Amino acid sequence: MEEEFIENRAASVPFAGILTDLLTANLTQRPEKRVVYDNMHGTVAIELVDIETAVTMVFAAGKLRIEEGIVGRPEIVIRTDSERVMDLNALRIVGGLPWYFDEAGRRVLNHLVSGRLKIEGLFTHPVLLTQLTKIMSVM
Amino acid sequence: MVKYNAMTQEWLDAWKQKIANSKEYREIAKNWEGSVSMIVNPDPEKGIPEPIYLFTDYWHGDVRDFLICDKAKAESANFVMSADFARWKQVAKKEVDSTKALMQGKLKLKGDLTYVVRNIKTVNKVIDLLCEIETIWPDEA
Numbered sequence: 001m002e003e004e005f006i007e008n009r010a011a012s013v014p015f016a017g018i019l020t021d022l023l024t025a026n027l028t029q030r031p032e033k034r035v036v037y038d039n040m041h042g043t044v045a046i047e048l049v050d051i052e053t054a055v056t057m058v059f060a061a062g063k064l065r066i067e068e069g070i071v072g073r074p075e076i077v078i079r080t081d082s083e084r085v086m087d088l089n090a091l092r093i094v095g096g097l098p099w100y101f102d103e104a105g106r107r108v109l110n111h112l113v114s115g116r117l118k119i120e121g122l123f124t125h126p127v128l129l130t131q132l133t134k135i136m137s138v139m
Numbered sequence: 140m141v142k143y144n145a146m147t148q149e150w151l152d153a154w155k156q157k158i159a160n161s162k163e164y165r166e167i168a169k170n171w172e173g174s175v176s177m178i179v180n181p182d183p184e185k186g187i188p189e190p191i192y193l194f195t196d197y198w199h200g201d202v203r204d205f206l207i208c209d210k211a212k213a214e215s216a217n218f219v220m221s222a223d224f225a226r227w228k229q230v231a232k233k234e235v236d237s238t239k240a241l242m243q244g245k246l247k248l249k250g251d252l253t254y255v256v257r258n259i260k261t262v263n264k265v266i267d268l269l270c271e272i273e274t275i276w277p278d279e280a
Binding site: 014015025050051082083089139 | 236238239241242243244251252253254256257259
């Protein structure tokens with residue numbers, strides 16, 4: 001895989017490094033996720049509220065730039081705690097869609113219902129959110 | 140209850156025994172294969188004058204070598220975690236969540252993160268069992 005397909009401009013933010021490592025491994029090991037990634041366009045921010053850390057991921061057809069903080073006007077903003085963000089990576093993809101009917105899925109739904117996980121753009125940008133879930137899922 | 144000096148072979152043996160005795164661990168970890176080393180960065184003020192290297196090895200619900208080792212052995216593990224002594228102590232006392240420490244960069248991990256996330260229950264169970272060991276910490280002794 002080419003070296004520059006993820007540009008981490010937030011190298012001083014440990015969470016950005018984790019995202020970079022996780023996505024690099026996932027996209028390298030799973031060609032079907034790379035196909036999804038190559039078709040992604042849009043901006044997603046993730047804010048870890050408890051540790052006051054945020055990064056913005058700008059997807060542009062097979063390229064990803066990670067910026068420190070919330071930059072611009074992301075279509076999707078995910079806000080949760082550092083201890084829960086990995087739960088999003090545990091979602092299974094079934095029939096091309098995130099699966100919310102197993103333990104991992106129910107945990108994410110519980111976070112949403114309880115307000116421990118907030119997703120701006122959940123209903124307005126479902127395609128981008130589904131694509132993001134697919135490439136982030138390690139299952 | 141017996142207490143063990145932190146980060147010694149006796150402490151590792153007690154941890155290994157805890158894991159080996161856990162039916163829950165055996166079930167959760169049935170898919171895990173691979174070694175994990177922990178590097179404790181030196182902190183002379185806390186009684187850690189030199190780095191400490193710990194090597195632990197897990198295989199489909201079984202536990203294999205749990206050793207105090209040298210740097211080369213530690214770095215040969217499938218997963219290498221490193222942190223300051225104070226951070227390891229907080230993790231072992233459940234004062235900080237290991238995922239949170241990872242996100243903050245206070246705990247560093249080398250290895251396939253996707254594998255760790257897929258098996259996060261195993262990781263959490265191993266840490267839970269570590270937390271059950273009565274430990275004498277060098278900065279408290």
